[in-house]
Amino acid sequence: MGDPLAFLTIPRRENGERQAAERVNDWGEYVVPLADEALRKQAARCMDCATPYCQIGAEWNGATSGCPLYNLIPEWNELVRRGHWREAYERLIKTNNFPEFTSRACPAPCEGSCTAALPAAPVAIKSIERAIIDRAFAEGWVTAIRPARRNGFKVAVVGSGPAGLACADELNQMGYCVTVFERADRPGGLLMYGIPNMKLEKSVVERRIQLLAEEGIAFVTGTEVGRDLAFREVRKRFDAVVLCIGSGKTRDLAIEGRDLQGVHQAMDYLTASTKALLSGQPPAIDARGKRVIVIGGGDTGADCVAVALRQKCQSVIQFSRRGRLPDQRPSDNPWPEAPKVFKLDYGYEEAVATFGCDPRTYNVLPVRFVGKNDRVTGLVTVDVAFDDRGRLRELPGTERTWPADLVLLAVGFSGVEDHLFAHTGVAKSPQGTIAASRKTYQTDIPGVFAAGDARRGASLIVWAMREGRDAAAAVDRYLQEKKD
Ligand SMILES: Cc1cc2nc3c(=O)[nH]c(=O)nc-3n(C[C@H](O)[C@H](O)[C@H](O)COP(=O)(O)OP(=O)(O)OC[C@H]3O[C@@H](n4cnc5c(N)ncnc54)[C@H](O)[C@@H]3O)c2cc1C
Numbered sequence: 269m270g271d272p273l274a275f276l277t278i279p280r281r282e283n284g285e286r287q288a289a290e291r292v293n294d295w296g297e298y299v300v301p302l303a304d305e306a307l308r309k310q311a312a313r314c315m316d317c318a319t320p321y322c323q324i325g326a327e328w329n330g331a332t333s334g335c336p337l338y339n340l341i342p343e344w345n346e347l348v349r350r351g352h353w354r355e356a357y358e359r360l361i362k363t364n365n366f367p368e369f370t371s372r373a374c375p376a377p378c379e380g381s382c383t384a385a386l387p388a389a390p391v392a393i394k395s396i397e398r399a400i401i402d403r404a405f406a407e408g409w410v411t412a413i414r415p416a417r418r419n420g421f422k423v424a425v426v427g428s429g430p431a432g433l434a435c436a437d438e439l440n441q442m443g444y445c446v447t448v449f450e451r452a453d454r455p456g457g458l459l460m461y462g463i464p465n466m467k468l469e470k471s472v473v474e475r476r477i478q479l480l481a482e483e484g485i486a487f488v489t490g491t492e493v494g495r496d497l498a499f500r501e502v503r504k505r506f507d508a509v510v511l512c513i514g515s516g517k518t519r520d521l522a523i524e525g526r527d528l529q530g531v532h533q534a535m536d537y538l539t540a541s542t543k544a545l546l547s548g549q550p551p552a553i554d555a556r557g558k559r560v561i562v563i564g565g566g567d568t569g570a571d572c573v574a575v576a577l578r579q580k581c582q583s584v585i586q587f588s589r590r591g592r593l594p595d596q597r598p599s600d601n602p603w604p605e606a607p608k609v610f611k612l613d614y615g616y617e618e619a620v621a622t623f624g625c626d627p628r629t630y631n632v633l634p635v636r637f638v639g640k641n642d643r644v645t646g647l648v649t650v651d652v653a654f655d656d657r658g659r660l661r662e663l664p665g666t667e668r669t670w671p672a673d674l675v676l677l678a679v680g681f682s683g684v685e686d687h688l689f690a691h692t693g694v695a696k697s698p699q700g701t702i703a704a705s706r707k708t709y710q711t712d713i714p715g716v717f718a719a720g721d722a723r724r725g726a727s728l729i730v731w732a733m734r735e736g737r738d739a740a741a742a743v744d745r746y747l748q749e750k751k752d
């Protein structure tokens with residue numbers, strides 16, 4: 269630490285953003301990184317406090333506080349402050365397999381629990397993380413490292429999202445022969461076909477997959493384990509199997525008119541959009557010229573807003589049952605808990621720049637779809653409020669009809685798709701995820717492990733990577749014990 273008062277004398281600055289009105293005309297990343305010199309100043313704001321809450325990775329009150337990967341944040345901040353970028357990179361990759369993903373798309377729970385947030389503003393941790401990894405790639409420090417020896421064991425990783433990739437990376441570097449099976453046409457899971465290009469460019473995902481392949485990991489795409497390749501066959505061919513198959517069972521909205529054309533799951537819409545971008549073909553679901561309604565107030569819905577704007581929709585509205593979050597932390601949400609406060613995410617900023625208003629409408633419940641000639645033409649809603657006991661109450665006389673040509677359902681996920689349980693035979697948890705212990709990552713089938721959203725339920729990239737890393741260590745313990 270240089271100046272112990274730097275967190276007070278240097279104002280926080282984070283990466284910038286391209287102008288909202290300009291960036292909605294293309295699919296490029298919207299973040300503009302700060303120059304390295306500015307970031308060195310930002311790194312100086314880190315106080316190296318005795319208990320670095322930024323790196324504790326705990327769950328409090330239903331949200332994550334601190335970095336789940338236990339990134340060594342104060343250490344790399346200090347190295348960046350001194351201009352020791354290479355050493356900072358080496359500290360960063362001790363805990364984080366793919367900083368280029370987290371530094372672009374992580375919601376940065378580290379910053380919510382940074383001690384400097386108490387008297388001033390948090391250190392710009394995510395921006396500094398991105399500068400370190402972008403520089404490492406630019407300088408050629410990130411190279412394929414093939415393990416010197418193989419230990420003779422073969423491991424199958426099913427699913428190539430951040431959990432599967434982190435697990436495969438760890439096991440490969442330990443000397444295991446790793447094959448990753450992926451049912452989609454490209455590896456990456458939601459990094460590829462969930463998170464839009466504006467947040468995480470697909471070339472960034474492809475670059476990492478290429479490196480992992482050069483390091484010796486075999487990727488088999490277009491193969492659904494349990495359907496295209498029997499699960500028992502995989503178990504026979506490999507010494508251990510890790511299921512990192514995500515939490516892809518989407519919630520639906522069982523209301524009148526759900527079957528009308530033009531009502532789609534948000535995930536189908538986002539996947540179609542990225543496929544179109546990568547293939548140069550028109551998207552299978554297109555918002556061009558349409559009045560779009562997004563149902564669901566979460567981040568998936570926000571991504572749908574941003575994509576619809578780029579496809580030149582006529583209008584876009586997003587409905588949430590919940591109310592608007594407060595501008596400041598309420599008293600029951602103290603530091604170091606993740607702050608539950610109002611934010612104007614990138615897609616909303618773009619909607620303001622395009623249509624002059626935030627697309628979010630709060631305390632609204634969809635009641636039925638209306639249509640003509642089997643196509644959706646509108647959505648009927650009522651206003652709702654939560655009573656003192658947290659129960660949702662409809663407010664009489666508040667029914668409204670909203671015109672719509674395209675409705676996107678972004679109402680969440682409820683665990684692993686049912687047929688995958690039938691195909692693999694692993695036990696289900698009460699939450700609909702794969703039942704596997706947090707300590708051993710073992711399912712009820714010996715030698716079969718589970719990690720990421722498939723085990724913990726829909727979460728974050730950073731948790732998926734943490735689980736992938738931990739599951740790899742658990743597989744290693746299991747196979748080494750078997751050998752002895
Ligand atoms: C639209 C959207 C946006 C998001 N944005 C963010 C964000 O900005 N920041 C963030 O931190 N988190 C975000 N998340 C959450 C984050 O993407 C997930 O928590 C994370 O990807 C989970 O990783 P995973 O590896 O467990 O599963 P996934 O990424 O879901 O990958 C699972 C993979 O398994 C494959 N698969 C499934 N079954 C089989 C089978 N039988 N055989 C072979 N392959 C199979 C699937 O095709 C998929 O590729 C977002 C989620 C969504 C839906």
Ligand code: SF4
Binds near residue numbers: 334397
């Ligand atoms: S991975 Fe996420 S939580 Fe961890 S340091 Fe990076 S931005 Fe913060």
